[in-house]
Structure formats: C-alpha cells, structure tokens
Amino acid sequence: MAFMRGKQQVEEVEKYDIAIWNCDNPDCNAWMRQLYSFEKDPVCPLCQSTMSQEIRLLPVLSHSISP
Numbered sequence: 001m002a003f004m005r006g007k008q009q010v011e012e013v014e015k016y017d018i019a020i021w022n023c024d025n026p027d028c029n030a031w032m033r034q035l036y037s038f039e040k041d042p043v044c045p046l047c048q049s050t051m052s053q054e055i056r057l058l059p060v061l062s063h064s065i066s067p
C-alpha cells in the first residue's frame with residue numbers, strides 16, 4: 001500500500017501568546033521571555049534600557065512547557 005504525499009510535509013509549530021520583555025530602545029532588538037526573568041522592572045542586558053511587557057505569538061519549546 002503506497003503512502004504518498006503530494007507535497008513536502010510542512011512541520012506545524014504550535015504557537016502561543018507568550019509574555020515577554022521587549023527593550024524600549026528602538027535601535028535594540030533585544031527581548032526575553034518572562035519565564036526567564038522574574039524581575040519587576042528589568043533592564044536590557046544589551047543596552048541597559050528599560051523594558052516593557054509585551055505579548056508575542058511564539059512557538060512553544062516542548063522542553064519549556066510546564067503544566
């Protein structure tokens with residue numbers, strides 16, 4: 001029995017709304033998941049600017065999911 005796929009298989013990555021810290025400096029692209037930072041008012045590790053909370057749609061890494 002042939003099991004054929006007409007197209008290349010596309011890996012679907014599940015994405016979720018994840019809270020992150022986003023650097024306020026427009027010249028800096030740094031951001032980090034809030035999972036890794038419990039600070040209330042973190043500063044950017046790259047440019048030391050303040051960071052704002054933001055929600056982003058990100059692929060979830062299976063290893064980092066906690067029930």
Ligand SMILES: [Zn+2]
Nearest residue numbers: 023028044047
């Ligand atoms: Zn920055």
